[in-house]
Amino acid sequence: MPRIDGPNIDDVRQFGRQVDFGRADEDYVRWRPGFPVAFFDRLYALGIGRPAQRILDVGTGTGSVARGLAARGAEVIGLDPAISLLESARTLDRESGVTVTSAVGRVESLQFPDKSFDVVTAGQCWHWFERERAAAEIHRVLRPAGRVVIGHFDWLPLDENVVAATEALILFYNPAWKLAGGTGMYPQWLTDLAEAGFDGLETYSFDLSVPYSHEAWRGRIRASAGVRASLDVEQTQRFDRALAELLSRDFPEEPLRVPHRVWTLIGWVPSA
Numbered sequence: 001m002p003r004i005d006g007p008n009i010d011d012v013r014q015f016g017r018q019v020d021f022g023r024a025d026e027d028y029v030r031w032r033p034g035f036p037v038a039f040f041d042r043l044y045a046l047g048i049g050r051p052a053q054r055i056l057d058v059g060t061g062t063g064s065v066a067r068g069l070a071a072r073g074a075e076v077i078g079l080d081p082a083i084s085l086l087e088s089a090r091t092l093d094r095e096s097g098v099t100v101t102s103a104v105g106r107v108e109s110l111q112f113p114d115k116s117f118d119v120v121t122a123g124q125c126w127h128w129f130e131r132e133r134a135a136a137e138i139h140r141v142l143r144p145a146g147r148v149v150i151g152h153f154d155w156l157p158l159d160e161n162v163v164a165a166t167e168a169l170i171l172f173y174n175p176a177w178k179l180a181g182g183t184g185m186y187p188q189w190l191t192d193l194a195e196a197g198f199d200g201l202e203t204y205s206f207d208l209s210v211p212y213s214h215e216a217w218r219g220r221i222r223a224s225a226g227v228r229a230s231l232d233v234e235q236t237q238r239f240d241r242a243l244a245e246l247l248s249r250d251f252p253e254e255p256l257r258v259p260h261r262v263w264t265l266i267g268w269v270p271s272a
Contacts, residue, residue, distance in 0.1 A: 029088045032223045034064030035123060035153050036208060039262050040072065046266070048149060049074050053118045056141065058107040058134070059125030063089030063100055065151065069121065070098040077101045079110075108133040116141045121149045126189055127179075135196035145271040148198060149264065154184035156207070156259040162217070162251045163258060169246060170226040173239045177226035184261030198267030205263040211255035214247045 043049050051073030057066040060078030062085050070076045070093075078100050080086050086102045093100050105111055107122070108130050120138045122129075138148050157164040157180070167180040190201050212220065218240055222228045228236045247256075 029062055029092070030219055032062070032064075032220060035068060035151060036262065037068075038206065038208075039151060039153070039264070040068040042204070042264070043069075043149065044072060048119055048147060048266075054116070055119040055121060056110075056112070056117045057100075057121045057123070058110075058138070059122055059128060060089060060102075061085050061125070063092055063102075065121050065123035066100045067093055067096055067098050070100050071096065074119075077103055079103050079105050079107065081106050107137060110137045110141055112141045114140055115143045115146075117146060118143060119147050119149065121151065123151045124153060126150050126152075126186070126192075131189070131192045132195070135192045135198070139196045139198060139269060142269045144269055146269045148193065148267045148269075150186075150189055150193075151265075152184060152186065152261075152263045154182055154261055154263070155210075156184055156261055157181060158259060161259070162247070162256050165246060165250060166217075166221055166243065169239070169243055170221070170224070173235060173242070174226050174230055177230065179225060184263050186263060186265070189265055193265070193267040197270070199270050200268040201265065203263065203265045205261055207259060207261050209257045210260050212258055213254050214244070214256070217247065217256055217258070218243055 040049060049055070049069040049072045053074045055066075055069055055074045055076045057063075057069065057076055057078045058080075060066050060080045061082075063078050066076045066078035066089070078086065078089055080089075080102075081104065083104055086104065089100065090102060103111075120142055122134075122138075126134070135148075142148065155163045157167050170177055171180055185205065187203075190203070193201055221243060222236060222240060227239055231239065
């Protein structure tokens, strides 16, 4: 059976505001979509996620990436500072019929020996880390010719679309939120890996449209860093009512077709 060990560390900080995804656990589990199947298919074609590979998934959250890799036969450990999210991951793992070992911890101080893993993955989380320390620790625990995979699956704010309108509303209720206006591309992260000693860096991306009902979009947004993970219950409820009114008025057709981008960065540890 998977196990959870280590201290209870549920909070992270960014931009001077406490961000705790544990507060958004219910919405996070129900409404945040995992990476699409195509993400795992492309990694598999590149030799990542193969049977018997030992993989560490850092910042695992509710385990979307870890589960996708374990379903393809890899031996996966999912690491996260939030026990509540790891517990949800265990439930989802059981429902999916896969086994993932869970451990509480932070990527900046990994409690694993040198050269322990074939692959380390980080899905939807690199921006939360102390990136220089994270890259160095990942390099340390990877075996020669091991690979790191940084993946993101982001909504795209386009002119006057539902994403742009939603981001504007988040900023009205949470002006400290700093993640609006993204393009789903992170070229600066190549520097993080290069400076840590990774080689053969490569990136790729592809776009797709994700359908959401109004209820599902509201749940997805409540589970974001700018809303329930940062705001209190009353503020979140006020925001959610405002978003429901915005959707009904300006985007009444269901399902919403929300553009997303998958972006992936892969780096190698030199073999000699």
